[in-house]
Amino acid sequence: MENTYIHDHEIDILLNDVVSLYGYDFSEYARASLGRRINRLFALDKFPSFAEFRYKIRTDADYFSRFVEEITVNVTEMFRDPSFYKALREEVLPVLATHPFIRIWHAGCSTGEEVFSMAILLQEANLLHKSLLYATDINPKVLEKLRTGMFPLSQMKQYSENYIASGGKEDFSKYYTANYERARFDASLSKSIIVSTHNLVSDRSFNEFQLIVCRNVLIYFDRPLKDKAFVLFDESLEKLGFLALGSKENLKFSPVAHKFRQLDNKQKIWRKIE
Amino acid sequence: MEENRITHLTGLIVIGGSAGSLDVILRVLPLLKTTMQVPVIIVLHRKISEENILTELLTAKTNLPVKEVEDGDVLVGGTIYIAPADYHLLLEKQGGLSLDASEKINYSRPSIDVTFESAAEAFGKKLTAIILSGANADGSAGMKIVKQHGGICLAQNPATASAAYMPQYAINHVAVDSILNADEIAAYINAQ
Numbered sequence: 164m165e166n167t168y169i170h171d172h173e174i175d176i177l178l179n180d181v182v183s184l185y186g187y188d189f190s191e192y193a194r195a196s197l198g199r200r201i202n203r204l205f206a207l208d209k210f211p212s213f214a215e216f217r218y219k220i221r222t223d224a225d226y227f228s229r230f231v232e233e234i235t236v237n238v239t240e241m242f243r244d245p246s247f248y249k250a251l252r253e254e255v256l257p258v259l260a261t262h263p264f265i266r267i268w269h270a271g272c273s274t275g276e277e278v279f280s281m282a283i284l285l286q287e288a289n290l291l292h293k294s295l296l297y298a299t300d301i302n303p304k305v306l307e308k309l310r311t312g313m314f315p316l317s318q319m320k321q322y323s324e325n326y327i328a329s330g331g332k333e334d335f336s337k338y339y340t341a342n343y344e345r346a347r348f349d350a351s352l353s354k355s356i357i358v359s360t361h362n363l364v365s366d367r368s369f370n371e372f373q374l375i376v377c378r379n380v381l382i383y384f385d386r387p388l389k390d391k392a393f394v395l396f397d398e399s400l401e402k403l404g405f406l407a408l409g410s411k412e413n414l415k416f417s418p419v420a421h422k423f424r425q426l427d428n429k430q431k432i433w434r435k436i437e
Numbered sequence: 438m439e440e441n442r443i444t445h446l447t448g449l450i451v452i453g454g455s456a457g458s459l460d461v462i463l464r465v466l467p468l469l470k471t472t473m474q475v476p477v478i479i480v481l482h483r484k485i486s487e488e489n490i491l492t493e494l495l496t497a498k499t500n501l502p503v504k505e506v507e508d509g510d511v512l513v514g515g516t517i518y519i520a521p522a523d524y525h526l527l528l529e530k531q532g533g534l535s536l537d538a539s540e541k542i543n544y545s546r547p548s549i550d551v552t553f554e555s556a557a558e559a560f561g562k563k564l565t566a567i568i569l570s571g572a573n574a575d576g577s578a579g580m581k582i583v584k585q586h587g588g589i590c591l592a593q594n595p596a597t598a599s600a601a602y603m604p605q606y607a608i609n610h611v612a613v614d615s616i617l618n619a620d621e622i623a624a625y626i627n628a629q
Contacts, residue, residue, distance in 0.1 A: 195527035195555045196537040236539040379538045382508045382524075386533075389509070411521050411536055412508045 169202050173213050177201065180221050187231065187301070188364050191388035200234040207233070232304045236383065240321065241276045241314070243378070244410050245328035248280060250430040252330050255405050256288045259373055265294040266372045268399065270363060270392075271380030272298040275309030275356070276322075280329075281376065282352040283338060287331070291355055297370065299361035306360060312353045313345040363392050368399040375400055378431075379409035393417040397435070406433045446514055446532065448475045448563040448629050451556050453549030453579075455482040455571025457599030459491075461619050462569070466498040466517070468623035473501060475629045476512045480520040480552045482545050482573065492519050510534045520547040527555040543575035553579025557586040564588035565629070567622060571603030580611040589614045591625065 169177075174197070175190075182188045189197060210216040219226050242248050259265050265285070269278045278298045285291040300306055314322075323335040339346040361369070363380070375396050381389045396406055397419040406414065406423065408431040414420050423433040454462065458481060469477075483491065495517065496503040503517045504510070510518070512532045520526035524536040525547050542548035553566045553576060566583045568576045570593055580590045590613045595601035597618045607613060617625065 193527075193529065193533075193535045195529050195535050195559070196525075196539075198558075199527065199537070199551070199555065200539070236537065238538055238540060382536045382538070386509065409508075409538075411506070411524060416509060 204233045237273045239273045239276045241280045242325035248329035267374045268297045268372045270377040274305045296356045301362045312348045374405045376407045449560045450565045451478045452567045453480045453576045454569035457570035464619040465623045478518045525551040528559040549576035550579035554582045557583040562587040567591045568607045569593045570598035570600045572600040577607045
């Protein structure tokens with residue numbers, strides 16, 4: 164078992180199958196991480212050989228949806244990197260507040276913890292009533308979870324600490340009700356969230372936004388695909404709109420870099436200046 | 438051109454450490470010659486809150502460039518790279534560095550196993566993996582893969598480690614090439 168391993172050329176074969184049978188193109192994902200995810204799933208589901216793994220993916224659409232769910236990374240949390248949320252509160256929301264209507268796109272939102280965090284920020288700034296949050300991901304299964312508005316109750320202590328570190332002044336528990344092992348977030352938050360599948364590899368711009376949040380998504384793409392996504396974000400942002408990336412990501416070397424200026428706060432937030 | 442990038446590097450050194458390993462790194466770094474040709478990647482388990490302090494601390498100990506890895510960085514010889522807190526660090530075959538925020542491995546992110554394993558696949562015989570002090574088994578599974586790809590594995594002498602478990606675990610489970618103290622680790626890197 165230990166020596167059974169999916170090699171690079173076999174990954175190419177799989178990715179070819181997947182794009183031709185299901186229309187998902189992973190060929191421009193960063194290969195080291197993708198290879199590790201595929202090998203992890205192969206070991207987890209105890210396939211005896213590459214041929215059987217390939218056959219299962221080709222012939223079983225349900226298994227393919229598991230494949231998508233497992234090879235994409237869906238680790239997220241509420242108020243992840245609290246200092247980022249603090250910067251949103253202090254520097255971005257006051258600008259958004261001047262608009263009659265606010266549109267925000269969470270691209271690659273996974274199960275939606277960061278979308279609900281944003282909804283809480285907007286509520287506290289008294290902006291949620293005039294905001295729409297578009298939550299998109301490649302993976303329909305994580306979006307089903309998002310739609311429930313429920314997150315594991317066991318995480319709430321951590322999220323509450325993050326919330327306070329982000330400058331939150333309320334009692335975090337007022338935003339949810341405990342329901343067995345789950346925390347169900349208030350419907351007043353979810354009613355401003357629009358959920359849809361969107362594939363950054365193949366789908367086009369679908370609206371114009373004042374803020375696009377895409378954190379720890381592009382790290383899984385290779386350079387040309389990252390650049391394509393940056394162009395898509397540029398096309399989807401109003402002039403003077405904001406783009407927020409993950410804490411180790413950078414717009415600096417992208418083809419649209421000259422159109423953006425980073426805010427002076429060490430956070431990964433850029434403003435579109437032309 | 439991108440394909441050939443990796444061949445410009447004569448080798449790669451990846452150092453993994455956990456509890457008690459920072460002291461060793463702080464002793465090794467001042468001993469490294471500024472003529473060092475290879476890149477060195479350091480993967481340390483630590484609390485997220487210590488993140489920025491670590492890079493500053495290591496920068497103060499050497500005249501070599503020290504860089505916390507950002508997404509999209511490409512390896513340059515003679516540079517010391519730090520895996521950022523809360524991300525796994527992987528090596529691409531073209532010499533690029535990739536970050537991955539997926540599940541913790543061995544309760545750790547960054548996980549030493551993840552970096553050793555992907556470095557082994559990208560660098561093969563050109564890789565040296567070094568395991569330092571720690572109270573965790575992280576690194577040993579990765580070292581097995583380093584050996585399968587013909588790379589070199591070194592362990593800190595457990596007798597000199599403030600937490601002997603991690604290097605001892607590697608010695609017990611992997612045919613490590615040498616067991617070294619801090620001075621000898623620096624001398625090894627300088628000889629590359």
